[in-house]
Amino acid sequence: MQGTRLDTARIRAARRVIDPVFLDTPLYRCEALEPGLGCAVSVKLETANPIRSFKARGSEVVVSRLIADGARAAVCASAGNLGQALAWSGRDRGVEVTVVASRYATAAKLERIRALGARLELVDGDHERARERAAAIARRDGIRLVEDSLDIETCEGAATIGLELVDAEPPFDAVLVALGGGALATGVGHVVKAVAPETEVICVQPLGAPAMTLSWRRRSVVTTETADTIADGVAGRYPIPAVLEDLLRVADDAVLVQEASIVAGMRMLLDHAGLVVEPSAALGIAAILEDRDRFAGRHVATVLCGGNVDLDAYHRWVGAA
Missing domain, CATH: 3.40.50.1100 (Rossmann fold)
Incomplete structure (x- = not known):
């Protein structure tokens, strides 16, 4: 992918220095989720490793x-x-x-x-x-x-997830990626656009922490005074200009979702997939819930980026259902 700080050859080389326990994480179509979402959904399970995160x-x-x-x-x-x-x-x-x-x-x-x-x-x-x-x-x-996202190693390490996504057959119509500082979104987006450019890359951020999405839409850095979301992993307020430049080249869209949709996504992943995820990991599911018509009839992949939750908070969010 031309025009980003990332390099596909370096990303492939990164796989050789990453402990194999973090590579080739489960990627599978989760049919139990599909009746409630109205589209085919595959999940990339980045919680299945020693730190439960990508x-x-x-x-x-x-x-x-x-x-x-x-x-x-x-x-x-x-x-x-x-x-x-x-x-x-x-x-x-x-x-x-x-x-x-x-x-x-x-x-x-x-x-x-x-x-x-x-x-x-x-x-x-x-x-x-x-x-x-x-x-x-x-x-x-x-x-x-x-510095997460600014340091190219963090982006290119995350980009190895993209290598595993583009190897899937048949290719996905869209990939939904949580957007915070941008390492995951720019890394996965770089590889997807380099190898499977017809696949749509959609970044998802909470409405209560919108700085990077607002920056992507305006094509210049937008900061916010506060960040108010349960998705603490993506709650930045000061986008990094170099990361935004990469995001502008690899993301087809950036959307904002409500807290209620994040909770609903977490609940769906628990009830229908048996997966306990942190709020950031449910952003992709939240995006589908808020715009079913957009994804109807398509095959969508979403990266479940982390599963480190405070159990008391998790039960408050999800346990009432």
């Missing part, structure tokens, strides 16, 4: 390059999943990892970061405050700041 595909590439450069420490800001991924990738390779997160982040994600051996620092405020603190630590200690 993020380790990128962190594996990051850490492999850190080691190649002789670096042994890194810091990142995270809503939870990137922190777990970087901690996992660094743990057995002798890379000391510091994760900065909002103290209001999902408790289960924070506990897992600690369990994986990373140093965890909590800040007041949201993810953007965590990004500022992580950058300050990197400057103070002279260590690598890992």
